[in-house]
Structures are given as C-alpha cells and as structure tokens.
Amino acid sequence: MQMDSVKYLIIGGSAAGMAAAQTIRQQDAYGSIAVLSAEADMPYFRPMIPYVVTGKKSAKDIMLSGNGPYVATGIQILTSARADSVNADSKTVSINNTWRMSYDKVLFATGSSPYIPPEIQGTDTNGVFALRTLADARGMAARAEITDHAVMLGGGLLNLKAAFALLARGVKVTLVVYSPEVLSQLMEPEDAGLIRIALDRAGLKIKTGLAAEGILSDKKGVSGIALSDGSELPCKMVCIGKGVRPSTAFLSNSGIELDRGVVVDRHTACNIPDAFSAGDAAVTFDPVTGQRITTGLWTNAVEMGRCAGYNITGKRTAYAGTFGIMNATQVADEPFVSMGIVHTKGTDYEVHASASGATYRKMVFSPDGNRLVGMTLIGDIAGAGMYRYVIRENMPVKEIKSLIISKKLHYGHFM
Numbered sequence: 001m002q003m004d005s006v007k008y009l010i011i012g013g014s015a016a017g018m019a020a021a022q023t024i025r026q027q028d029a030y031g032s033i034a035v036l037s038a039e040a041d042m043p044y045f046r047p048m049i050p051y052v053v054t055g056k057k058s059a060k061d062i063m064l065s066g067n068g069p070y071v072a073t074g075i076q077i078l079t080s081a082r083a084d085s086v087n088a089d090s091k092t093v094s095i096n097n098t099w100r101m102s103y104d105k106v107l108f109a110t111g112s113s114p115y116i117p118p119e120i121q122g123t124d125t126n127g128v129f130a131l132r133t134l135a136d137a138r139g140m141a142a143r144a145e146i147t148d149h150a151v152m153l154g155g156g157l158l159n160l161k162a163a164f165a166l167l168a169r170g171v172k173v174t175l176v177v178y179s180p181e182v183l184s185q186l187m188e189p190e191d192a193g194l195i196r197i198a199l200d201r202a203g204l205k206i207k208t209g210l211a212a213e214g215i216l217s218d219k220k221g222v223s224g225i226a227l228s229d230g231s232e233l234p235c236k237m238v239c240i241g242k243g244v245r246p247s248t249a250f251l252s253n254s255g256i257e258l259d260r261g262v263v264v265d266r267h268t269a270c271n272i273p274d275a276f277s278a279g280d281a282a283v284t285f286d287p288v289t290g291q292r293i294t295t296g297l298w299t300n301a302v303e304m305g306r307c308a309g310y311n312i313t314g315k316r317t318a319y320a321g322t323f324g325i326m327n328a329t330q331v332a333d334e335p336f337v338s339m340g341i342v343h344t345k346g347t348d349y350e351v352h353a354s355a356s357g358a359t360y361r362k363m364v365f366s367p368d369g370n371r372l373v374g375m376t377l378i379g380d381i382a383g384a385g386m387y388r389y390v391i392r393e394n395m396p397v398k399e400i401k402s403l404i405i406s407k408k409l410h411y412g413h414f415m
C-alpha cells in the first residue's frame, strides 16, 4: 500500500481545518502541511450553501480560496480523500482504504454530519436531503426544479435556512416540528413569539407537535410524507434538519478519547501525544457552565482551529471555550441573538424579560443575581457583543446590573 508522509496532517478541510492550516503556515514557513477532505469540492464557506440552493450564488462564489485570509500557500489540499482509520501508535492514517499517510502531528477537524433519525422510514429515497454540503445544495437546487411543495422536518436554525432557500425559489414549504415551537434549542417557546410572527408573515407553513413516520415515494422519488397524527402531506422533497453529530466514526478503536466528539484539553490536545482537534468535531467546554459541549458555529470553529494551529506548532495557547448556545443571526428578516443559559423554566435563575412592540429582550442572571449568564434578544440586538463579553468573562455585575436591565450599559463602562 502506498505510504506518504507529512509533518502536519489535517483531517477535514473546512472552517477549523483551514484556519489551523493557515496558522501553522504562519508559524512554520516550511513544514509540509496536507489537508484531507472527504468532499469532492475544494474548501468553501459552508454557511453560504443555502444561497447555492436559491441560485443566488454559484459554487465558485463561496470558495475559501481567494476569499479572506485563506491564502493556501504551500498547503496541499486533497479532495475526495476520506480518512477511514487512524493508528495513533504508528502515527499513520488510512485513506479511502487504498493508501496511507504518516504524520508528525495530526488535527481532527472533521466537523459534523446530519443526524438522520432511524425511525423515519424511507430516508434513502430520491428527493430526501439534509443540507450540509455543497453537493447537497446542488442536489436540492436540482430537485427544486420539479418540486411544488417541500416538507422540512425539524425547526432548528439550519432547517429554517434551508426552508427559506426553497421559499426564495418559489417552492411552497411546510415545516414539521416535534417541539411546541421552532428554534426550541435556542429559546423557550414563550420567547419565540416574534420569530413565529415573522415566519408566518414570510409564508412558511408550520405544524408543531408532530413527528414524521415515513417518506412516501413513487418512481420519481419522494411523493409525500406520513405524519404521526395519521395524516399525509403530498410533497416532492423532504429536508431533514434533526441536528448534527460530530463525524468521528473513523476514530473508533484509535485510542483517541471520544465523548460524542473528540475530547480535548484546554489547549485543543487529545489524550494521545501529537494529536489535536478543533471545530464541530471537538468536545470543548462552556465558559458559563464549565460543562463539556460541542460547538456548531463557523466562527467558533475558526477560532478553535486557529488556536489548535498555534498549539500544534508548539506555541501553547489556551482556548477560551465556547457557549453551549451562541447565535446571532436572523430568520425571515428578524434579527435575534441567543446566548448562554436561556432555558430558565423551573430554575432559580433571575430573569428579566420585557417585550416592547417589535422587540423582545430576556436577560438571565445567576440565581444569586451576581453574574449575567444568558440572554435572548429579538428585533433589537444592539449591545449583544458587549453582553457576550460580560457573560464570557464571567464578570461580577453588581455595579452594572441595573444598567444592563435598563439597556443603558455602553462600551464606555469597560474602558
């Protein structure tokens, strides 16, 4: 079997992997770097793939190469190259079951993959998608050509993005959500009122409290979906958005510690020397709760990948952790931020919530009232960066608490 060798091997060529590669190159001008990517496409900006579904962007528009800091100087990127197993003792990786690569240092930046609930029958039918890759986006765009109605399973943010991409193409979309409300991971149902109004206004049909039982098909693929209340919805496309799981199956039996994702210490290092992990694949910690968590954001993956790049090249750098929940985005033109601890029902957290016209604001303090631990802002997200700082730094808020509650805190207070 062919064997190549490289100084720095990065498995996964996306946010974390490319940020790490870039940082390594800055720290070590000559050490060889290889990036393995299971995808056929060169690295691209994953959050932009909904625009490929709408047709507003082409694949070329969202490539990392040539955009931002990603100048791939001397970085070898191997596409359609899937690592299938790792031997941490001999420091080798098997690729596509056909060749091997040895390394001095390795980074696992394999991200995450959509979770497909096994109880739903027929998920392998033509016309069923889970939007994660550029290839998925191309597939959805092509299927949209023959689709009048699509059903989205799951009310999370990524599925909402996929839903809006289809709406933008003129496809009718029904969102089927098992929870009582959309975005249940990011906010409590009572806090999502303004979002729901915006989604209704945008023309999205939403059915809550229902699960999918099976996908119906004819010779052209998906023809409908059977729901848990016994009803059937005719449709030609189904998109599953039931969350993601770290892509780490190739590490089972490697001796690398796994706990959902790859367990790393505060310096992005695994339990085995010369092995690191970053991005969606890694299990890091939440600075608010101290608990182990995985992250699901591009910005976090870049930050962690960069940190890993320093550590791989011997510049010991601590990672600041990542919030279990951290999202600043918009759905249906409604901006919102959800961060830290936001699920407070039945807890002792001190909550200050207020609604005013088109805005909603919920600030969550620790039970003793001395720390800001979370927030939900909808409509008006001014000051979110400042509050993020207060939460992340675990700052005592005695002096500024009334200012936070009354929206009078400003950046001058931190000078």
Ligand SMILES: Cc1cc2nc3c(=O)[nH]c(=O)nc-3n(C[C@H](O)[C@H](O)[C@H](O)COP(=O)(O)OP(=O)(O)OC[C@H]3O[C@@H](n4cnc5c(N)ncnc54)[C@H](O)[C@@H]3O)c2cc1C
Binding pocket: 011, 012, 013, 014, 015, 016, 017, 036, 037, 038, 039, 046, 047, 048, 049, 050, 081, 082, 083, 084, 109, 110, 111, 112, 131, 132, 133, 158, 161, 247, 250, 278, 279, 280, 281, 295, 296, 297, 298, 299, 300, 301, 329
């Ligand atoms: C539709 C969509 C919209 C999003 N929108 C936003 C947003 O607005 N803001 C935001 O912050 N985040 C967003 N995200 C999330 C963000 O894209 C991810 O958090 C981020 O891409 C994680 O980066 P990563 O480098 O850890 O892993 P990934 O981007 O998942 O990349 C991992 C790469 O590793 C490859 N790989 C996996 N296993 C192997 C293997 N065994 N061998 C070789 N290669 C392998 C994968 O094929 C993939 O290319 C969005 C995601 C999606 C799908």
